[in-house]
Amino acid sequence: MEPVTDAELVVRLKANDDEAYREVVIRYGDPLYGYIYSITGDPHLSEDVIGETYLKMVEKIDTYTFYGAPFKAWLYRIAHNLAINAMKRAQRTLGGTALESAGPAADDPATTVAAQLDAEELRCAIAELTEEQQQVVLLRFVAGHSQGEVAQALDKTENAVKQMQFRALRSLGRLLSARG
Amino acid sequence: MIMDDQLADLLEQCLQRVERGATVDECLAAYPAAQTELELPLHMAAQLGALPRPAMPAPLRASLEANLLKLAAERRAAQAPANSAAHPAAAARFWRWADPSDALLALLHALGYRGALRQPWLRLAALAIAIVLTLLVSAGVVVAANAVIKSMRADPPTALSSAQQITPVTLNGPIEQIAQERWVVGGRAILLDSQTSIQGTPRPGALAIIRGTVIVDGALLADSIAIEDPAATLVPTAAATATLAPTAIPAALPVATAAPTTAPIAAPAVPERQPAAPAPSQGGGNDQTCQGQQRGRDDKKCDPNPHANQPPAAKPPAAKPPATKPPAAKHDDKKKDGKGRQK
Numbered sequence: 001m002e003p004v005t006d007a008e009l010v011v012r013l014k015a016n017d018d019e020a021y022r023e024v025v026i027r028y029g030d031p032l033y034g035y036i037y038s039i040t041g042d043p044h045l046s047e048d049v050i051g052e053t054y055l056k057m058v059e060k061i062d063t064y065t066f067y068g069a070p071f072k073a074w075l076y077r078i079a080h081n082l083a084i085n086a087m088k089r090a091q092r093t094l095g096g097t098a099l100e101s102a103g104p105a106a107d108d109p110a111t112t113v114a115a116q117l118d119a120e121e122l123r124c125a126i127a128e129l130t131e132e133q134q135q136v137v138l139l140r141f142v143a144g145h146s147q148g149e150v151a152q153a154l155d156k157t158e159n160a161v162k163q164m165q166f167r168a169l170r171s172l173g174r175l176l177s178a179r180g
Numbered sequence: 181m182i183m184d185d186q187l188a189d190l191l192e193q194c195l196q197r198v199e200r201g202a203t204v205d206e207c208l209a210a211y212p213a214a215q216t217e218l219e220l221p222l223h224m225a226a227q228l229g230a231l232p233r234p235a236m237p238a239p240l241r242a243s244l245e246a247n248l249l250k251l252a253a254e255r256r257a258a259q260a261p262a263n264s265a266a267h268p269a270a271a272a273r274f275w276r277w278a279d280p281s282d283a284l285l286a287l288l289h290a291l292g293y294r295g296a297l298r299q300p301w302l303r304l305a306a307l308a309i310a311i312v313l314t315l316l317v318s319a320g321v322v323v324a325a326n327a328v329i330k331s332m333r334a335d336p337p338t339a340l341s342s343a344q345q346i347t348p349v350t351l352n353g354p355i356e357q358i359a360q361e362r363w364v365v366g367g368r369a370i371l372l373d374s375q376t377s378i379q380g381t382p383r384p385g386a387l388a389i390i391r392g393t394v395i396v397d398g399a400l401l402a403d404s405i406a407i408e409d410p411a412a413t414l415v416p417t418a419a420a421t422a423t424l425a426p427t428a429i430p431a432a433l434p435v436a437t438a439a440p441t442t443a444p445i446a447a448p449a450v451p452e453r454q455p456a457a458p459a460p461s462q463g464g465g466n467d468q469t470c471q472g473q474q475r476g477r478d479d480k481k482c483d484p485n486p487h488a489n490q491p492p493a494a495k496p497p498a499a500k501p502p503a504t505k506p507p508a509a510k511h512d513d514k515k516k517d518g519k520g521r522q523k
Contacts (some may be wrong), residue, residue: 016255021248029241034233047240054244058251065285119231141228147192166188169221176224 006071013061025054028072031143032079038142039083041123042090049086053079073153076143080135087127125175133168136161187217194222284309351390351400355407358382365390369399380407 012020037046139145151158194207208215284306353366363370392402
C-alpha cells in the first residue's frame with residue numbers, strides 16, 4: 001500500500017474511513033506518546049492524555065482545514081495543550097509532588113534512575129520557561145520537528161523561532177546551573 | 181561581542197550539523213569566537229533530545245484503535261440519515277466548506293504562502309475583503325445605471341436632429357438679403373456652401389426657389405437656388421409667399437398650413453413670418469399676401485402684386501428694410517444719387 005499523504009489522510013478521516021483511523025494511530029501514535037511523556041513524565045497520565053488527544057482529533061476533524069496548520073502540527077498542538085493542562089491538574093491535586101513520585105516507564109528498561117532524575121530536573125526547568133519557549137524546545141528537540149514545522153505550528157516566522165530557540169536553551173541552561 | 185541574532189544563527193547551524201552526525205565539540209571548534217555563548221545551548225539541546233520517549237504500550241495501542249473505530253462507526257451512522265434527507269448538518273457542513281476564511285486560505289496557498297494562519301485573523305481578513313468587494317460592486321452598479329440612464333435621455337434629441345438633417349424642403353420667396361454664405365429669403369435664413377448651385381442672377385426682390393435641407397439650428401442649407409425673373413413669376417404665383425414644403429413647389433399655400441415633415445423645427449419658423457400688426461395693402465385687402473413682404477416694410481410698399489404695379493426697373497417692394505441696412509443695399513449704392521436716394 002503506497003504511503004498516504006497527510007492531506008489524503010485528513011480527507012479520509014473526515015469521511016470516517018476505518019483504514020484512515022488505523023493509519024493515524026500507526027503514523028503518530030508512538031511519537032505523540034513520547035512527546036506527551038516528555039512533558040508529563042508519567043505513563044498513566046500520558047495514556048490518558050493521548051486518548052484525549054485522539055478523541056479531540058475526531059471531534060474537531062470536520063472543522064480542520066488542511067490549508068491552515070499542517071495536520072501533524074495541529075495534532076501536536078492538541079497533545080501539548082492537553083498535556084500541559086493535565087500536568088497543572090496533577091500538580092494541583094497532588095500538591096506539586098506528582099513529578100517526583102512518578103516511577104520509571106514500565107516499558108523502558110533502559111532508563112536508569114539517574115537518567116530519570118536528570119529528566120525530571122529538565123522537565124521542571126522546562127516548566128519554568130514561557131509557554132512559547134516550552135513549545136519551541138519540545139517540538140524542536142523532543143518531537144523532532146524541523147524549524148519550518150515549528151514555525152508553522154506556532155504561527156511564527158522561522159527567524160522568530162530561531163531567536164526563541166536560542167533564548168529558551170540559554171535560559172534552560174541557566175536554570176539547571178542554578179539548581180546545581 | 182556577538183549579538184543574539186548572530187548567535188541564534190550560529191546555534192541553528194550547529195544544530196543542523198549535529199543532526200547530520202557532527203559532535204558538539206566539533207561545532208564549537210568551528211566557531212571559536214562564539215564558543216562560550218554556544219556551549220550551554222548546544223548541551224541543553226542534546227539533553228532535550230535525550231529525554232526518554234518510550235513507545236506506546238501495545239495494549240494502549242489496541243485500545244486506542246478500537247475506540248477510534250467505534251467512534252468512526254458512530255459518526256457514519258449519525259451522518260447516514262443526514263445525507264439522505266436535507267438535514268441541517270449537511271447545510272452546516274456546506275457553509276463550513278463555503279467559509280470565506282477557508283477560501284482566503286486556499287487563495288493564499290495558491291499564491292505560494294505556506295505559513296500557518298490563525299482562524300480569528302483569517303475570518304477578520306475575509307470579512308474585510310468581503311465588505312470591500314461588496315462596496316466596489318455596488319459602486320460599479322450605480323455608475324453603470326447612471327450611464328444607462330444618461331444614454332437613454334440623450335438618444336431622442338440625436339434622433340430628432342438626424343431626421344431634420346435628411347428631410348428635403350423647398351422654399352419659395354423673395355430674396356431679402358444676399359450675403360456670401362447667408363441669404364434671407366422670405367424671412368428665412370438660407371445658408372449656402374460650396375455645393376450650393378445658383379441659377380439666375382440673385383438680386384434683392386427676385387423670387388428664389390430654394391431646395392435644401394433643414395439643419396439642426398433650424399436654418400435651411402440650400403442645395404440649389406433658382407432665381408426667377410420677377411416678371412415671369414406673376415403667372416404661376418399670385419402672391420409670392422414664403423412656403424416650406426417637403427418636396428413640391430406649391431403655387432400658393434397659406435403660410436399657416438405649410439408644414440414640412442420636420443415639424444419641430446419648421447413650425448416655429450412659420451409663425452415668425454406672420455406679421456405682428458398686419459397693415460393694409462396698397463392693392464387690396466388681402467393681408468396674407470403681404471406677410472412675407474411686410475416685415476419691416478413701409479405700409480405703402482405692402483402690395484400683393486408688387487411686380488404688377490411697378491415698372492420692372494422700379495425698386496422691389498421687399499428690397500429696403502427701413503430699420504437695418506442689409507448687405508444687399510451695397511448693390512444699390514451705385515444707383516444712388518449724391519444725396520443717398522435711389523434713382
